[in-house]
Amino acid sequence: MVQIPPRPWPTGTPEHPEPLVTRVLAPNPSPYTFTGTQTYLVGSGKDRAVIDPGPNDPEHLAAILEAAGEAAITAILCTHTHRDHSPAAIPLAEATGAPVMGCAKLVIADNGPRADEAFDTTYEPERVLEDGEEVSGDGWILRAVATPGHTSNHLCFALEETGALFTGDHVMGWSTSVIVPPDGDMGEYLASLDKLYQRQDRVYYPAHGAPVEKPQQLVRSMLGHRRQRERQILKALNETALTLPEFIPIMYKGLNKKLEKAAQMSVHAHLIDLERRNMVNRIDERWTAL
Incomplete structure (x- = not known):
């Protein structure tokens, strides 16, 4: 930070x-x-x-x-x-x-x-x-x-x-x-x-x-930073399905609590982009890799 x-x-x-x-x-x-x-x-x-x-x-x-x-x-x-x-x-x-x-x-x-x-x-x-x-x-x-x-x-x-x-x-x-x-x-x-x-x-x-x-x-x-975030998301989803808040401790170690909402929105934006590219899927509140 x-x-x-x-x-x-x-x-x-x-x-x-x-x-x-x-x-x-x-x-x-x-x-x-x-x-x-x-x-x-x-x-x-x-x-x-x-x-x-x-x-x-x-x-x-x-x-x-x-x-x-x-x-x-x-x-x-x-x-x-x-x-x-x-x-x-x-x-x-x-x-x-x-x-x-x-x-x-x-x-x-x-x-x-x-x-x-x-x-x-x-x-x-x-x-x-x-x-x-x-x-x-x-x-x-x-x-x-x-x-x-x-x-x-x-x-x-x-x-x-x-x-x-x-x-x-x-x-x-x-x-x-x-x-x-x-x-x-x-x-x-x-x-x-x-x-x-x-x-x-x-x-x-x-x-x-x-x-x-x-x-x-x-x-x-x-x-490069954004592509790295994509890889982090896909790696996490290859291991288990996750809800949006569950990405944060995996991807943002030691993040200030005040910035957690911003981090969630950034991950969400990546997920939407990956979904459009047929790389992830969403079922209710959980995301999975395709």
Whole structure:
């Protein structure tokens, strides 16, 4: 388990990982958001795009506006609509007049305890970006890269000028992404990882955690990790039929109790994917190998 680093964190303080990119950390740390959601401002000229404005928090909104300074905010882009990413889009649009765009609207019924952030019901984009579509401003072009899996509406955004990719929750700098059915889809997630592996991005800027300086190396490792989980599941099922909770002590030794639900959802996503591929079967609450 990755430990959250000790405080102080740079919450609300603009940071500049490269000339066209400013990062502002939101005050929403948790076991699923690490030190908080990182909002990015793109541009160094007369205007800025804001990627993942984050939670609807007055202090964070003020920090975004302060980071933009005299530059106009002309585009508000969301990678997906979990509540730690998009709720600030509405108040930021009201404050700046900028259009909200990016991922499609998505609200899933919540029928029980979640292992990730619930969906934002307030999100209303003026423009939904399809794979390959672009948004531009003074000295910057951002291109949408469709990466479903963590959520069905997830997008990454490629900064054409520098080779940077803003990866939202698809690839994070501190942990692997949580895939929560029914909207989260392990098969799509793996296909999206492979899609990124085929690209030549220079650096990833995730919504949580440090920049990824060796993107292809990390993505290759992530793909290997997921395939290893598949092998663990199949090995366990070759020995006996199991219910979902019974996988956890076998596959996640010494896991923090607070993360058991997330681990169950990840295993469930793998099982659904394996079931589609005719490798496992489900009878009532128990899973078996085929």
